[in-house]
Amino acid sequence: MKSTVPATRVTWPTRSRCSSVVRVPCSHSWRTSASSSEADVRFTLNLPPPALPTGGWRFLFHPSEAFSMKHPLILCSALVVSTLVATVLSAAAAPTLADFQAQAARSKLRLELPDYPRTADEISNRTTAALAEADAALLGLASQDAGKASFASTFGAFEEITGRVSTWANHIGTLAESHPDKRLRDTARDAGQRIEAWGIALEYREDLYRALQRWADTKPALDAQQQRLVDFTLRDFRRAGLALPPAERQQVELLRKSLSELERQFDVNINEARAPLDFTAEELAGVPATLLNSPGVKQPDGRYRVMANITWHVAAVQDNADNAEVRRRVTVARGQLAREKNIPVLAKLVALRAEIARRLGYATWADFRTETRMTGSAAVALKFEEDLVKGLQPKFVEEVETLRQLKAAHTGQADARIEAWDTAYYTNKLRKEKYAVDTEALRVFFAYEPTLRGMFAIYEKVFALKFTQIEPPYVWAPGVQLWIAADAGSGEPIGAFYLDMFPREGKYNHFAHFRQNLGRTLPDGGYQLPVSVLLCNFSPPTADKPSLLSHDNVKTLFHEFGHVMHNLLGRARYSSFNYAGVPKDFIEAPSQMLENWVWNKAVLDTFAADYRDPSKKIPAETIEAMIRAREATEGVAYRRQLSLGLMDLGLHTLSPGDAWTTDVVELTNAVGARVSIPPAADTAFVAYFGHLTGYDGGYYGYLWSKVMAADMASVFEAAPNGYLDEKIGRRLRDEVYAAGHTRDVAESVEKFLGRPRSQKAFLQYVGIKE
Ligand SMILES: [Zn+2]
Structure with missing residues (x-):
């Protein structure tokens, strides 16, 4: 479910896609001369009361991160897991969960597994109980004697209460996506919606805001993490409009409801468009x-x-x-989809967002949206994108010329031009004719089990960890594995993760990480260890062949397991600052960085071998050819990404006055023509740009984190042991993963880099050699 501001503190863990999905490509205009005050009237009448996310809560539990790869749903075979399970169970002194828990307890660590509900009724009942318990606790918080209030009874309590609900939402959110029983999945989804609505209502709780603000106004002496929690919590209430006078606040709430309805219409029009x-x-x-x-x-x-x-x-x-x-x-037909219906909707959307931002005290909607991101302001996001447009210029020009020459040769027209409908065709031709790599043939090098074990060995080495499979007390489906991660030096557990790796009827059909328990310091001073779930859909083994992964699957596995590492290695005191608590434009960066590992021969040679003859490794020239093929058209592809990011920022940096009079098609088509291959005449891509609801003011984030990922990977590349360098791995673990959002992420990244951030490594990654 998309929302105006999806980062609510307590939300249903809807998934965000890791890879960006770009819909292909515009002139039609909708103008209104309505002033902003007229807007209020227009958008506050006849409003249904939809569940409405608002403020800017950083999220407590997150979404999973998912790849947008479709896999057929195939009934699961549990064959695959049998080998590993047998190995573990037959070992005489195989450690058990109790062993790890005892060891954890000796270090004041608490290793607990999610107490998953077993029936649909249990989900309903426990959700009701969890929300009632939270409501009672929040009432106690809001109505406490101000003279006796403390950090623990205010912000600490708020964190604790919302954290409990989030954790429960994580558990049932995972079952909603993976449990074999449809009724249980449906009940879990319904319960999730109740929790989401509850989380949204929380943002409007004036009694809570007042109690928290009152205590903060006493200017108590706090340590850095406590102060940060206070600042962010109050900021998020302010972002929901709670600092405004009551009448103003009600106006903003009404505007937000109108906005939510427009966003819904925009999405519906996209979904219903046919051509x-x-x-x-x-x-x-x-x-x-x-x-x-x-x-x-x-x-x-x-x-x-x-x-x-x-x-x-x-x-x-x-x-x-x-x-x-x-x-x-x-x-052209694609570029005209939803045009008639959505251009008017979009124009209103953009104007309404600008007006809401103004009322909340921001110059533009993009400034409001980026406040909680690494960029912090629209200006920084814009500069980032424009710098990259410039940086990619030589590569873009060169690639377009290559495509143009291909077209000239193909059509016999020396003065041929690359049009919007030529890019994909000649890109494909170029790949086939000049950079042919049979990616299917590579599958024999990536049998599932050696690949998984190989990846584990790499992460164990780089981050100084040890993974041990244990007998799970409970799993939601046959074949699901449970693993404990421990520090290789001390042997102390750091967390647990479940692997549910093959397709099954009714199961979520992409690849995603789901956060379960949240790492946090407990009231008794102990530390609760985090837990993760990976839901994947690799093709199952057959009678005569093991499950064979594509190179792209391997990249996905490294990426998704990167999220497991990010979650498990977080050591912030408050769960709000661990893993998903980092800014949204950063959360993908560490995992995107780890994708680089699978393009490196030294890394691949540690595990990738022909399953029929393990002495055979992937030839160096094959990897080289794959890299050259990837680089060949990155300039055009990333300029397209940049054009989308700049369209989004262009629409959302309009002042309230301009927003009502700007022709959204003219604006976005001009961006497309300047930054990418010009759009076909008489099209309006923006009418079908679904990310404008949900990623609004934040579409740049995909490239922002990708650039940072390349920058971070370059530190490994320069290290003595390359991608397997333990010293650099340790630094990443301490400075980025463990620190989480206890300090500005930019500071953490630069501590890891040992220098200021730069776009240079990314430009090299796309093939611009200096
Ligand atoms: Zn991801």
């Missing part, structure tokens, strides 16, 4: 049979129906159709 185009077989020359033979594509008149609203249909045509006019028609 069928029929072509003859001859017109579709070059388009793969997978599209032509797909159910519903062949029409009774013998023609083939391409749906411009189905992304893979569009990609199949744009990548492969030899007929340029066919590609043009599909591209």
Whole structure:
């Protein structure tokens, strides 16, 4: 579920995608001369009372992070896990959960597993009880005797109460995505919605805000982490409008409800947009049979129906159709999706956001949205994007010229130009003709078990850890494994993680990390250890073959397990500052950094070997060819990303006055034309840009973290042992993972880098060599 400001303190753990999904591509205008005061009237009438996220709470528990890869749902085979389980169970002195718990207790660490509910009724009942208990505790907080209040009875209590609800939401959120029983999954989702609504209402609790503010006003002596918790908690209430006079605040709440309704409409219009185009077989020359033979594509008149609203249909045509006019028609139809309905909605959305931001004391919506991010302001985000546009310019120009020459040779027209409908086609041609790598053939090097063990060995070495599989007291489905991570030096447990790695009917069908228990200091001074779950969907083994991963799967595995590491290695006192407590434009960076490992021969050679003959490693030239193929079109791809980020920032840095009069299509098409391949005439990509609800004012974050990931990876690259360097790994563990958000992330990253941040490593990564 998307929300105006998704980072509520207590929300249902909806997943955010790790990889950005870019919908392909505009002129239509909607103008209004309405002033901002008219806007109030227009948007505050006849409002339904939707559950409405508002303020800017940093999230306490997070979403999982998910890749957008579709996998078929295949009934799970538990075969895969049998080997490892057998190995562990047959070992004479296999450690048990109790052993690890006893060891943890000796160091004042508490290793507890989630107490997952076993039935749908249990979920309902325990959710009701958890919310009632939290409500009673919050009432106690709000109504306490101000003269006797303390940090523990105010901000400490607030953190504790919301943390408990979040943890419960994490547990049932995972079951909602993975439990084999549909009724249980559905009940877990319903319970999640109750918790989300409860979390949203929390943001408007004036009694809580007053009690907290009253105590903060006494200017108590606090240590750094306590002060930070106080500052952020109050900031988030202010972001919800609670610092405003009552009448003003009610106005903002009403505007937010209007905004939420507009966002919903925008999403619905995208989902409902349809654009069928029929072509003859001859017109579709070059388009793969997978599209032509797909159910519903062949029409009774013998023609083939391409749906411009189905992304893979569009990609199949744009990548492969030899007929340029066919590609043009599909591209234009795509660029006109939802145009008539959504351009007016978007124009109002943008104006309303600008008005809400103004009322909350921000110059623009993007300033409001970035306040809680690393960038901190729209100006910093804009500068970042524009610097990157410049940095990529030579590569972009060079790549476009390469594509243009390919087109000139292909069409016989020396003065050919690359149009919006040519980019994908000639990119694909370039890859096939010049950088052919048979990625399917690489699967034999990545049998699931050696790959998993190989990755574990790498993370164990780099972060000085040891992973041990144990017999789980309970799992929600057969085949789910439980592992304990311990510090390699002291042997102390640092946390636990579950692996649910193969598809199953009804299971979440991407790849994602789900946070379970939150690391935090307990009232008795002990430390509660974090717990994670990985839900993956690797292709299951067959009777004669093990599960064989693609190179892309391996990259995903390294990325997602990076989130497990980030969660398990957090050592902040308050769970709000661990892992997902970091700014949203940073959370992906460490995991994106770890993706670099799978492009490195020294790393791959530690585990990747032909499962039929393990003496065979991936040839160096194959890895080189894959890197060259990746680099060949990164300039065009990232300039496209930048154009989307700049469209978003362009729309959301408008002043309230300008927002009402700006032509959103003209503005965004001009950005597209300046930064990327110019959009096709008479199209309005922005009407179909779904990330404008949810990632609004924050779309830049994908590249922001990617650039930081490359910067951080470069420290390993320069180290004596490269990606396997333990000294650098230790520094990452201490300065970035353990510190979490107990201090500004920029400071942590620079402590790790040992220098200021830079875009240089990213530009090298995309193939710009100095
Ligand atoms: Zn991720």
